[in-house]
Amino acid sequence: MPITYSFSTILEIPTGLEFDCLEIGEATMPQVLLLDGVTASRGAPHFSIDGNNDLVIYSDDGILSQLLMELPLGQSHTFETTFTPSQLPNGLANLNQYRFFIGTYDRQDNASGVLLSREGIALVAYFGSTAMVLPGSQHIFEEETQYTMRLVVDGEQNLMHLYVTETDNLALTGHILRYSSAAPDSVVGEIDVIRIEILGQAEHSVIGKFSTLRASCTAALIPNQRPIADAGTDQTANVGSAVLHDGRNSYDPEGATLTYDWKLKDAPEGSRFKSSGGDGATIDDGDADGFTATFYGGVDAFSAINMPLLQPGDHLLVEDVYYKVSADNWTLDTETNRYSRDVISGWNDDEIAVITDTIPDDLSGVGWSVLHSDTYFNDSEQSFTAAIPDKAGVYMVGLVVNDGELDSFESEALPPSHWAASQRCPGYGTACPTSGICWKT
DSSP, X not given: OOOOOOTXXXXXXXXXXXXXXXXXXXXXXXXXXXXTTEEESSOTTTEEEOTTSOEEEEXXXXXXXXXXXXXXXXXXXXXEEEEEEEEOOSOSSOTTTOEEEEEEEOTTXXXXXXXXXXXXXXXXXXXXXXXXXXXXXXXXXXXXXOEEEEEEEETTTTEEEEEXXXXXXXXXXXXXXXXXXEOOBOOTTOOXXXXXEEEOBTTBOEEEEEEEEEEESSOOXXXXXXXXXXXXXXXXXXXXXXXXXXXXXXXXXXXXXXXXXXXXXXXXXXXXXXXXXXXXXXXXXXXXXXXXXXXXXXXXXTSTTTOTTOOTTXXXXXXXXXXXXXXXXXEEETTTTEEXXXXXXXXXXXXXXXXXXXXXXXXXXXXXXXXXXXXHBSOTTSSEEXXXXXXXXXXXXXXXXXOSSOBOOOEEEEEEEOOOTTSBOTTOSSBOOTTXXXXXX
């Protein structure tokens, strides 16, 4: 049932550490219209709280539904909202009848704003009856998809930045910068305010559902940028000799200290660093999310006899997806820094557990491989590490770095390929020796 607001009580605006003048989430959203400085242009049902504690704003009668949040915004400020555009205007050609607008205004200087529609978006602070759609913006917003949108006004640079990211992907991708432009000026007489405006008609309603409302009144909060992984340069090696993997050219744009995660992604058949099987399967773990963390490889598939090199940190490959082996049901020997299977805690030679609950729980009869990353690299968590390939053929390695918040995209190396003396290695001007391995990044 929608909440009908009583305005007899005025509450202080909740704040946080990063968003120091507005921090409204699931717990506090039901009280949003009771907060000091927050006003709605109309009442229920056009403003309501749904069963997910989202603030639902809609218009279906040609009357503007407007939310104003008066905050002491400075020349630099940030507004972020997690929201779902449930029903957007068809376009931006008739803003007097249809619009979905989110904007910020500093009475002394800068403003920011975005108009949303099915045709695309426009970056504006003020607008007349029409606005021009930005080229390439047609698919930034899709209806009934939740997004995290951040508007950043940098007063020192006089810039406005728009970040829009599907909320489900935010932890993986970080905030995605869509557009930067000169920050428009606030009109003289405008108050310091965050404004959300929704306008629709009976034949086409416009609806937005807001899960969070967050603001910093004084800081341009530029989101953390993803670090860049670099798995190293081309090289040539002989079978049985050490090959050095150099990821020291990886970097973080903000200069953060990186951690490293090397992965063996493929090895030639017959290499001790690759174990394979067939008839793999998964079983629904009962949580109804469609995924599981347990993979069945066959009778004794993961026993110490059949897979002696298996260690947490290795990678299970199933249907072209890699899953990192978990340390669950293993015991660490602190002297050797190697793990042993812990039968007492529940180890099962038929199954293997991975770190995240992301393997489809309906697999049956699938082929699989385990790449023994932990043994292949002398230290898979260092920027500079070594490996000793044992068979001529293709060994593919990957590197992911993390800045303490975000993973990089994986940087792949395509080492190594073995070639006869009469053949030429791709990318090299001379032939490899018959015993050689060509490394190609």
